[in-house]
Amino acid sequence: MGRQRIGYFEDLQDPEHICSRCHMCELICTFHHHQVGNPKRSRIRLISLDKGVDVPVTCLNCEDAPCMNICPTGALYRPESDGMVTVKEDLCIGCAMCVNACPVGAITLDPVDGMAVKCDLCGGDPQCVDYCPANVLKLTDAERFARHRMRGFVKSLQASGEEG
């Protein structure tokens, strides 16, 4: 098992398996971490574009994580070699360098206490994955993701074969 992260798996052929914009992931994330309701503090954020495009975005758990590399105090670190980059809150000074560096915007400053917050996989049992009604959020790693893409590719081959 490689480095894990929360992946978004949609199936454009099956409407039930596309994010349904319910924001449950945000709600349950904030509830799990802060025991309140407030999606703005969530570590996973749902991005809605026009024409019904909704994609939840959270930490990609990069190998050479820019947030971790740029952190001046070492508040961002990997406790285990394969694990998630986590925030050591007593070291974080809220300088927002990580916010500046992260390529996907997965790390931000908490609007309430000002510390850097990012996905920590809820210690191995991610709540958003648990609660996602469309089952599009899954705990995944690079290998699994590759397999998913392969499966999609084979399916598309099949489909084109049938048509042909």
Added chain:
Amino acid sequence: MRIFFHAERCMLCQSCVLACQMNSIGVSEVTEIPRDGRPLQRMAFIFSHGTPWVWRCQQCLSAPCVEACVTGSLRHGEEGNGVVHDRETCVGCGSCVLACPFDALTPDENDDRVTKCNLCPEEEIPPCVKACQSGALAYQDPRLFAQDKRKKFVRDQKVHRETD
């Protein structure tokens, strides 16, 4: 609100630095620059591993400089907006310079005090951000900054998929 920097949009023109210097000596037009002006160094342009970076105070939320300051002339702004430096009470002891992980405080050449970026509270948008022609500098809430990044990420992803 803080100043964020998009390295990928920077055209290396350094207009931001010039604008900052002009602001520090109190002129708004380039034609008014006095020949013997001694601007404060509150912003600089550097290359780090080939990437441009606008060096300035990060306005940390739990800033080490504030903790280090012996006279209390460094304090947190209202509603968590930046770190405010009070010139009047500053004695130039340099404790903050030692504490700052970004080396963002510099001695004021005109007298024995330190100086730092104060986000130009008298202006609605800091002059450096206004001077930036390519949009590489952004004056934004960290939350919105991260949100914009996520949006860009999702958009890129979608475009990528559509052209697959």
Added chain:
Amino acid sequence: MSIFAGGYAGQILFVNLTDGSIQVKPLEREFALKYIGGRGFTSRILLDEVKPGIDPYCPDNVVVIAAGTLSGTPTPSSGRLVVAAKSPMTGGIGDANSGGYWSPELKYAGFDAIVIRGTSKDPVYLWIEDGRAELRPAQHLWGQNTTETRQLLKEETGDDDIHICAIGPAGENLVRYACVVTDEEGVGGRCGIGAVIGSKKLKAVVVRGSLDVRIADPERFKKTLEDYRKTLAGEVWTETLRRLGTPNLTAHRQSHGIWGAKNFQRATIEDYEPISGENFRKKFLMKPIGCMGCLVSCKRYSAVKDGPFAGIYTVGPEYETINALAAKPYITDPAIVLRAHYLCDEYGLDEQGVGSTVAMAMELYERGLLTKEQTDGQELVFGNSEALLYFIDKIAYRKGFGDLLAEGTKIMGERLNADYYAIHIKGLEVDATDPRKQVTRALTYAVSTRGACHLRGNPYIDEFIKPEEAEAYFGTAAVSELEALEGKGKMVAWSEDWVTISDQMGLCKFAWYRSRSFPMLIKRGLELAKEAFTSATGLPMTNEKLYECGERVYNVEKLFNVRQGIGREGDYPPARFFEEELTDGPAKGCKLDRKEYDRLLDDYYEARGWDKKTGEPTPEKLRSLGLE
């Protein structure tokens, strides 16, 4: 810091548009315990603030917007919002209910409710952020469609994470059934609240919040969440709703023959297949959409990909949409339905209002009571989709014949001397279903405080309740028999109080108050709702007290209506349901019987503890509910 341990934001915003003053008042604990939230707050505040007999468009009318109590907490399907005012359609209490993400955002911005008084001179919009509010000029937004309004506001604020509740051109032009549109997804349709907001020159209410909505007892709350999830998983129709959404119900209406098509002249649709839920799914569905935290996701995101209307992206249609824009004007082209639905959303029109008035005009035209000159030269016959699309535009801007159509069926009936063909109750058009087959449904529609409405009660409890359960709850096993009238008044009263709870809590009726078995219904609608309420707010609550809160609010609304002069005579279905039999389909031959209905209404009043003659709540009843 509010006095509440959680759930509530603890503040109410008072805005006076006439002088632009803005006040923030704390929410009192007693008030919250008595009226819970949502519709409870709106109804009570309206009762206190609105004087009898005022013109709904005058500055004295008050618009109250309230978030459900559980909105903003992670309670599933809790993001519902109530917008209320004295209705320009019924003259009584008018409230509109809308889902989406606006209501939680209001809580995150620090308010439980907004009370809007007065009338502004120039168009304004209300900006609310983290406990602060201000009125901003909206000259540039006035006249814009709802989508453009949202776009402009997002550009103006530089943040597209804001949530917007806006009216369209219809509301500005005081179309009597104008609605309020929240974000892309939600429409608070009924009762013409959009027109009242338009008369106040308020274009939109924009919220952005990042404050916490606290949970008093997180562990207990978490348990409730789990419990709810399990209960929902055991429900058969959850999957269907996710698959087909509310258009799923079209099959039920067709098979029972209760469509209300052709302005209630027909009960089934001959060419039903194209407008069935399955067909909408096959042809247009992009994905299901859920409101805040919804585990059911019954809303649809639809796109028209080809044909003359290609390029429409919209949230919908709902079952009501299909009824109003397909069955009533008898149009069976689904693309037309979506186009009309899209236009209604853009202009901020209540679809049911559009469908009903156009259908009524069509009937009048076919019967020769309207001439071609009067209808702008349009051949206004059933099935003419061009005329429907043509008049949606005209209604929104009140042009030509659209000016009359914009008044709704009641006034149109009066003006054209065709009251009989105006199918409304208290002025509000009868929505989706023909109640002639089921007298309890007719009663629910008729006694509903906001006018004909299918969401004010659950008249079909008798379809699945078991005799022993009926005995325990309503005192007679007869309630479980479909034909019997005994105990049905009590059942309707009970179900009304009981769905009122959902409007107070901000819970979705589909996710919490619809079920296939009675115990499940009680468990979700009462026990789990109570659990969620107590664990979130930390306030003491029991099943009985919660139920009483629902009853109290219903009585408050009745009191409001009585004060505005709506008595027993307002609680009758339109004459057509008594006079004409259904002529086709499985329910052929059904009609309402006046005697039977009177008896049922008496029953109902008795169960309610209201005066049988006037329909007024008796002083004893009010006292027992703590409403002196």
Added chain:
Amino acid sequence: MKQTEEEGIKSPACGYGLMGLCCSSCLLGPCRISPFEGKSAKGLCGDNVDLMVAKNLLRLVAGETAGGLKDLSEAVQNLGALAVKQGARKRPGKAVLKGILEKYGFTSRVSVNRFAHYLLRESQKLLSPFSGPESPSPLLSSLYPEGAFPHVYRDSLLPDSLTSLIFDALGQEQNESSAVEAILRKCLKISMVKFISEELRRDIDYLTDGDQSSEMEKEALDVVQDLPPEPLPVVVFLVRDDDLPEEFMSRATKELRQRLKGIARLIPLNNMRGLPSIGRGFFRKWSLPVNGMSALAAVFSQSPASVLGALMCGFSVVSFPALPIHGSEVVERFFCKDLKEKLGSAYVHPRGGEVLPAILEFLGEKA
């Protein structure tokens, strides 16, 4: 030449550009020498601030002029084709033709064909990159008579070959700091080239096509005619570039007229081209060169060459936008002080980019 034209005309958008420090001459990118770093600052190429500003200005002026020269050489080619075939396609109007002939020192009895041959020969000579310094060319000395433009002769600022000057300017590198002044003189020369080439082209076009733009010269002469018999001490000309929107100009004119009421006479001109004619007209009327009369031209133009050209016509010049020269003290001193001592007229630097205070300052000095 095309490329220079395209690159040269861009107006600066950033602060460095406004100061004339926006150097794009090497591929390593801009050095962005800060004005606060003083004299010691040197760019990647080794140039100091003064050289950089001067060279940038030269590049701007030359680039712009190159475009005009191209038009002239095309016009000369047309003229060549036509001169052989005798006469213009369309007969030129008599009055205007007379004016043109007089300008070049011919009497009106001379045949158009002969004049065309003369014009062809002389302008070909001027355009040739190999023509040596056999100055002054008879054509130039008729266009810029010594009496009206004495400074040009005194300081040998009259160009001899038009083309070689541009090639020279764009090709050569001069690294010694003493060369700053040489570069700036070249700037002035080149901007004269711009005026000369434009005027020549106009006249040729008139001969070949009957182009109406020569009528504009008449407008300039009318202006001179309208002036009172005694030479006024102070006249402000408001000169507009063709590219500027009408609306902007009329607003500026209105505002300036209001502010200068009772202080100075304000004469709006619709284009730059009339300036040499006005110089000649002044001389004809009062036998005085313009720079002897301290007239001010307020030039509203994006192009530095036009601004410097106006300077070479004998006017003191204030311009909007200001010339991009604030970055260098030496350059600024040359244009504002040295020139005044040498030519009698100079560039008036609009501090803060505001024209009105600069005009008032100029007037105050004179009054």
